[in-house]
Amino acid sequence: MLKIAVCDDDEWIRQHIKTMIFRQLSVQADLFSSAEALLAEEKLYDIYFLDICFKKEEGKEMLDGMETARRLRDRTDAVLIFITALQDYVYEAYDVEAFQYLLKPIDEEKLCTVLEKAAAKAEKKQAVLPLLIRVNGRSFEIPVADIFYGESDGRKIILHTKNGVYTYYEKMELLEQKLGNGFFRSHRGFLVSLKEVAGYDRTSITLKCRDTVFLAKQKYNDFVEAYMNYLTGR
8 A cells, every 4th residue: 555645834735635645545644744744754655745845933944845855865766746836946856856746726636637647656666666775885676576574683684585685774664664565564573575475373474485483473363364465466
């Protein structure tokens, strides 16, 4: 399922876009009233609706949408859609590879068209993008289809794949967000690929690579549901 964030200091606009997203895609969007709040969120999204000009608070330096987009680009190549009352930033928007630029007041028909195209692009990215990791200063692109499972080791991730094992610094929560659908957090220390499951019982999951990982008792029912949904293509 797509993950969508809406960041605008106007509550009416946030709620309006959220309503349109749910009406068209049946997806609940997360709402943020400031760039700072959005950037503080560790969760990564597939689509960002981002205001460009935020109201200034007296005596407080605040980020604008363009700088926020630049910082987001350091973390993700998600679909960025700017929303603003000004046309002055159109060319700047290209610098951060913005997908679209919506002018306020937002035209509902235009929003629906943009949302449909953005969702299609985001879903395509989910299907083909490899996982990018850095190991000892070197970058590696790991095809998601090649990943068996990830396990946490303190502040590090040990990633088990068809082409070997990679150890690098990252939080398990962030890896879970990046891999998204098709993976299940079976235990606080393990994230498994559902397509690599060979068997399971109430306390463990055996993978096709013959490794066995923990399955927390409180997650057993959720795992069975997720695995059955995967097998039936839901």
